[in-house]
Amino acid sequence: MLDLRPHVRPGDGVWWGQAAAEATPLVDALHEQFADIGDVRAFCGISPHRRTPPDGLTVVSYGAMGQLRSLRERLEVVPAHYSTLPRLFAQRLLPGDVGLVQVAPPGPDGTCSLGIGVDYSADAARYSRTLVAEVNHRMPVTRGEPGIPLDRFAAVLETDRPLPALSDRAPDDVDAAIAAHVADLVEDGDTIQIGVGALPNAILAGLAGHRDLGVHTGMITDGVLRLVEAGVVTGSRKEIDPGVVMTGMALCSPGLYASLPGLPVEFRPAGYTHGAAVLARLGRLVSVNAALQIDLTGQVGSETVAGRYLGGVGGQADFSGAAARTGARSIIALRSCAGESSTVVTALDGPVTTARADVDVVVTEHGVAHLRGCPLPDRPRRLAAIADPRHRDALLRAASPKGLR
Numbered sequence: 001m002l003d004l005r006p007h008v009r010p011g012d013g014v015w016w017g018q019a020a021a022e023a024t025p026l027v028d029a030l031h032e033q034f035a036d037i038g039d040v041r042a043f044c045g046i047s048p049h050r051r052t053p054p055d056g057l058t059v060v061s062y063g064a065m066g067q068l069r070s071l072r073e074r075l076e077v078v079p080a081h082y083s084t085l086p087r088l089f090a091q092r093l094l095p096g097d098v099g100l101v102q103v104a105p106p107g108p109d110g111t112c113s114l115g116i117g118v119d120y121s122a123d124a125a126r127y128s129r130t131l132v133a134e135v136n137h138r139m140p141v142t143r144g145e146p147g148i149p150l151d152r153f154a155a156v157l158e159t160d161r162p163l164p165a166l167s168d169r170a171p172d173d174v175d176a177a178i179a180a181h182v183a184d185l186v187e188d189g190d191t192i193q194i195g196v197g198a199l200p201n202a203i204l205a206g207l208a209g210h211r212d213l214g215v216h217t218g219m220i221t222d223g224v225l226r227l228v229e230a231g232v233v234t235g236s237r238k239e240i241d242p243g244v245v246m247t248g249m250a251l252c253s254p255g256l257y258a259s260l261p262g263l264p265v266e267f268r269p270a271g272y273t274h275g276a277a278v279l280a281r282l283g284r285l286v287s288v289n290a291a292l293q294i295d296l297t298g299q300v301g302s303e304t305v306a307g308r309y310l311g312g313v314g315g316q317a318d319f320s321g322a323a324a325r326t327g328a329r330s331i332i333a334l335r336s337c338a339g340e341s342s343t344v345v346t347a348l349d350g351p352v353t354t355a356r357a358d359v360d361v362v363v364t365e366h367g368v369a370h371l372r373g374c375p376l377p378d379r380p381r382r383l384a385a386i387a388d389p390r391h392r393d394a395l396l397r398a399a400s401p402k403g404l405r
Contacts, residue, residue, distance in 0.1 A: 001029050002157040007130050010038030013095025015124050017102055018045030019066070019219070019251050020163045021117020023134040026100040031057070043095040044068075045120065048164045060095055063303065063312015075309070079351070082218065082315035083274035086123035099128040103148060104139040111147035115139040116163065116257065118267040119218065119248030130154045138162055140257055144246075144266035166221055166251045171202035177365035178333050179206035185361060185368070186210060186286055189237035190328055193217040193319045194224075194288045196251060199333060203288060207232060214238040216282055218273055218315045219249040220265065225256050228263055235264070240281045248273040274318040285327030287319035289354070291334045293345050296380040296399050298359045298371045300332055304350030313353055320358045329360040329372070336364040342391035344383050346398040362386065 004026070008014060014030060016023050022044070034040060034054040041058045046065040053059055053074055060076045061068055062085065068075055080088060088094045101121060103112035112135065114121055122145050125131060133153040137160040150156075171179070179202040186192065186207060191214035194200045204223030207213060214235040215224055227233040228245060235243045245265040250257070272278055279285060292311060293301040300320075302311045323330040332354070334343050344364070360372040362383060369382040380399035384392045 001032065002026060002132070002155060004029050004033055004132065005036055007132055007154050008037050008040060008098050010040070012097040013041045013043065014098045014100065015043040015095055015128075016100040017117040017121045018119070019048060019117070019249055021102050021115065021121065021249065022048065023100045023102040024049060025157055025159060026132060026134050027051075030100070041095040061312070063314055064309040065312060069310060072308075077309055077312065079303070079313055081274070081313055081318050082270055083276065083318045085120045086269065086271040089120070089124045089127050092127070094124075096124055096127050098130045098132065099125050100132050100134070101125065101148070102134045102136055102139060104141045105135055105137055106150045107141065107147075110150050112150055113139070113141040113147045114145055114267070115142050116250040116260070116267070118142075118145045118269055119273070120270050122269040123271060133157070134159055136161060136163075138257075140260045142260055142265070142267045144268045162254055163257050164251075165253050166196070169198045171198045171205070174335055174365045175199045175202035176206070178335070178363055179203040181363045181368050182288060182331060182333055183207055183210070185329065185331060185363070186213070187328070188212055190214070190284045190286045191216050191235075191238050191282050192286055192288065193323070195219070195290055196221050197290065199290060199335070200288070203333065212236050214284075215245040215247070216241070216273070216279075216285065217247055218270075219251060220245065220247045221250070222252050222256055225252065225259070225263065228265075237284065239283055240278070241266070246273060274315050276318070276322065279319065279322035280326045282322070282327055285319070285323045286329055286331065287323035287327070288331045288333055289316045289320055291332050291343070291353070292338070293343050293348050294332060294334065294362055294383065295345055295348050296383050296395060297376060298356035298362065298379055298383070299348060299352045300354035300356075300359060301348040301350050302353040305338070306349055317354050317358065320354045324358040324360050324372075330358055331361045331363060332359055333363045336366055336386065336388040342387055342395070344387035344391070344395060346395060
């Protein structure tokens with residue numbers, strides 16, 4: 001185990017990469033050595049590992065994704081659009097003194113690729129006093145970001161461990177029904193942004209009959225790479241970065257991690273993948289985002305339900321806003337029920353994540369509600385029509401002009 005005590009000072013803010021790019025051995029070392037280091041705050045995004053932070057270690061994130069949900073009161077959420085993370089690190093509003101980074105072995109020029117985890121790591125690294133690296137011999141060298149010089153790292157731990165694989169439940173019939181509706185809304189030549197999970201996987205599989213799709217998104221999974229290999233995703237009609245899948249992260253199966261260097265995929269920082277000026281140039285952008293709830297006016301809740309943080313703002317508002325204003329269409333796709341509770345509600349349980357003005361279409365397994373240009377009085381009827389049939393009458397009875405202002 002690497003000794004972090006010479007590099008992390010009491011009062012420091014420490015960050016590390018997310019998902020499969022997490023420098024797990026270094027994070028474990030921080031936990032083990034925390035009592036000797038002293039007061040430290042930490043920042044991370046999606047975490048694939050369930051840990052109980054040592055007493056006194058505050059964990060900060062932009063949401064409660066992955067295993068961070070289990071922290072509950074130990075987690076401090078900073079509501080922020082993903083596109084603003086670079087500025088928050090630059091302004092030292094997020095923990096950023098020391099970065100724990102997983103990288104590929106250095107190339108002939110002495111630089112280490114950030115591999116599958118460029119996203120906020122590339123931006124945070126620019127503003128960190130100290131960087132400590134896990135040089136993983138199984139991290140692929142990817143295109144896009146130039147990488148970090150080996151001599152920039154204060155300490156290095158070499159590993160040879162497999163990258164974590166995507167572990168979602170298999171899509172079911174409800175996912176497939178939603179996917180079929182979404183596929184009808186996507187046109188050949190569109191550029192897709194989509195998230196991760198069973199429903200996005202089903203949607204990607206449902207696009208197999210399309211042609212010349214492009215991809216510009218925050219994270220790619222097996223579903224995107226299979227469409228690349230099948231010739232469905234060519235990017236030939238993209239207004240910018242033609243022929244290239246643009247992303248910041250990857251969370252795939254092991255075999256597809258190894259194939260990345262040979263595929264037309266580029267990894268860029270969050271300021272590029274989510275930046276408003278960049279997204280405004282994608283005139284055929286179709287954003288497809290999930291939600292926890294949607295109210296009868298089209299407001300989207302993707303953060304909390306019943307007072308518990310279950311998600312985050314993330315890139316949803318960045319992409320939905322761009323797709324609705326300057327792109328092709330903004331789609332919110334969700335199952336009509338969570339357990340026995342309707343996800344189409346008269347009022348959100350938590351904050352509004354995405355404004356109703358940035359939602360063009362809502363899709364459930366029961367159909368499609370077109371909201372672009374739809375006046376407020378007509379929205380409850382359209383949204384109730386795609387709710388679970390058991391809840392439709394109650395939703396319509398609860399709707400009133402006063403609640404639609």
